Amino acid sequence: xxxxxxxxxxxxxxxxxxxxxxxxxxxxxxxxxxxxxxxxxxxxxxxxxxxxxxxxxxxxxxxxxxxxxxxxxxxxxxxxxxxxxxxxxxxxxxxxxxxxxxxxxxxxxxxxxxxxxxxxxxxxxxxxxxxxxxxxxxxxxxxxxxxxxxxxxxxxxxxxxxxxxxxxxxxxxxxxxxxxxxxxxxxxxxxxxxxxxxxxxxxxxxxxxxxxxxxxxxxxxxxxxxxxxxxxxxxxxxxxxxxxxxxxxxxxxxxxxxxxxxxxxxxxxxxxxxxxxxxxxxxxxxxxxxxxxxxxxxxxxxxxxxxxxxxxxxxxxxxxxxxxxxxxxxxxxxxxxxxxxxxxxxxxxxxxxxxxxxxxxxxxxxxxxxxxxxxxxxxxxxxxxxxxxxxxxxxxxxxxxxxxxxxxxxxxxxxxx
Ligand code: UD1
Numbered sequence: 001x002x003x004x005x006x007x008x009x010x011x012x013x014x015x016x017x018x019x020x021x022x023x024x025x026x027x028x029x030x031x032x033x034x035x036x037x038x039x040x041x042x043x044x045x046x047x048x049x050x051x052x053x054x055x056x057x058x059x060x061x062x063x064x065x066x067x068x069x070x071x072x073x074x075x076x077x078x079x080x081x082x083x084x085x086x087x088x089x090x091x092x093x094x095x096x097x098x099x100x101x102x103x104x105x106x107x108x109x110x111x112x113x114x115x116x117x118x119x120x121x122x123x124x125x126x127x128x129x130x131x132x133x134x135x136x137x138x139x140x141x142x143x144x145x146x147x148x149x150x151x152x153x154x155x156x157x158x159x160x161x162x163x164x165x166x167x168x169x170x171x172x173x174x175x176x177x178x179x180x181x182x183x184x185x186x187x188x189x190x191x192x193x194x195x196x197x198x199x200x201x202x203x204x205x206x207x208x209x210x211x212x213x214x215x216x217x218x219x220x221x222x223x224x225x226x227x228x229x230x231x232x233x234x235x236x237x238x239x240x241x242x243x244x245x246x247x248x249x250x251x252x253x254x255x256x257x258x259x260x261x262x263x264x265x266x267x268x269x270x271x272x273x274x275x276x277x278x279x280x281x282x283x284x285x286x287x288x289x290x291x292x293x294x295x296x297x298x299x300x301x302x303x304x305x306x307x308x309x310x311x312x313x314x315x316x317x318x319x320x321x322x323x324x325x326x327x328x329x330x331x332x333x334x335x336x337x338x339x340x341x342x343x344x345x346x347x348x349x350x351x352x353x354x355x356x357x358x359x360x361x362x363x364x365x366x367x368x369x370x371x372x373x374x375x376x377x378x379x380x381x382x383x384x385x386x387x388x389x390x391x392x393x394x395x396x397x398x399x400x401x402x403x404x405x406x407x408x409x410x411x412x413x414x415x416x417x
Pocket of ligand 1: 094
């Protein structure tokens with residue numbers, strides 16, 4: 001199994017280009033199921049999760065072109081096999097995003113339940129409840145959701161909690177439903193706005209994306225479109241946190257600061273000098289960071305996907321930070337690994353109290369999920385000596401060319417077997 005070896009304690013300097021957003025690319029790929037015409041995408045990141053989604057769609061009959069220079073073309077001329085099997089869904093929970101589009105396009109779907117996940121229970125009850133309100137019949141049998149509907153009907157749906165993929169699934173189901181759907185308490189994440197943008201270019205009628213109320217008027221059919229996937233705000237934030245923790249001066253290109261408000265505010269409070277212009281963000285960190293407390297929240301609050309990376313920075317900061325996780329239970333697995341590097345962290349319920357230490361010391365650690373792994377990379381870059389991170393297949397799911405990009409910034413980092 002591949003490992004990542006980092007010799008830390010060196011500041012980062014230089015320029016790096018941010019890739020397209022994983023969490024936008026995955027739902028947008030599923031939108032290809034909604035039309036028999038071609039969907040041409042640009043800025044698609046080269047990631048394991050994108051390959052897994054391509055594999056899932058291909059086995060349903062979707063024709064997938066070769067991925068070159070961020071381009072990917074998908075065409076679902078016929079969807080012969082509307083099914084998402086357990087072996088793919090278990091490796092990538094976002095596979096559940098095919099449920100809404102399959103029901104809308106084929107009138108039936110068989111999708112494996114995602115099951116448990118390393119960062120909490122993560123049920124899909126809101127997806128199911130919303131589709132049922134639109135007239136779908138859904139039963140669960142031997143670990144699979146069997147869904148059917150003649151044609152989905154528009155409905156008013158108040159979601160019990162804010163769910164990103166739940167909102168996306170219902171939005172994709174509603175675009176081909178008969179009549180109007182109103183989704184209340186919808187998630188406002190920028191990736192939802194990006195999905196709405198591509199659906200609108202395909203002919204969908206959607207209002208309110210990026211707010212808590214979405215209004216979708218169903219249409220009979222959608223057509224093909226071309227779309228550029230938005231920049232990855234979590235990848236951007238991860239590089240920013242790495243500079244805040246390890247020090248240095250870095251320019252990120254191909255990104256967008258307007259989707260990163262909460263992260264930029266926290267890193268600025270920590271002492272980073274951050275400025276943004278167009279598609280570029282500059283960060284400079286000349287001193288030891290100051291500790292910053294945070295509490296995760298749905299967008300525009302502080303992203304749970306940035307919690308581990310900023311906690312890693314807090315480990316070497318001056319002062320004590322309270323880091324509270326409100327979205328996922330059990331999302332502190334990185335804290336135990338950070339302690340192996342010498343971090344001083346005490347966990348009380350869903351709050352981690354992080355007392356900054358002058359210096360972390362390199363050690364062997366284990367990646368447990370995607371963003372926990374990113375937190376360990378940030379810590380490894382700031383730590384003195386050698387850190388070896390095991391199970392980095394988690395990182396390959398969500399970070400394009402991580403070690404190349406960090407090497408370009410002067411980090412001493414290598415993949416070893
Ligand atoms: C998405 C992101 C993930 C991010 C998360 C929160 C993608 C592909 N993944 O995941 O990177 O960490 O948003 O920003 O976009 N819940 C229920 N019932 C449901 C659905 C969700 O109880 O039917 C709960 C979950 O257990 C969790 C919370 O709602 O506690 C938020 O989850 P959700 O927003 O759905 O996360 P994902 O969409 O899976």
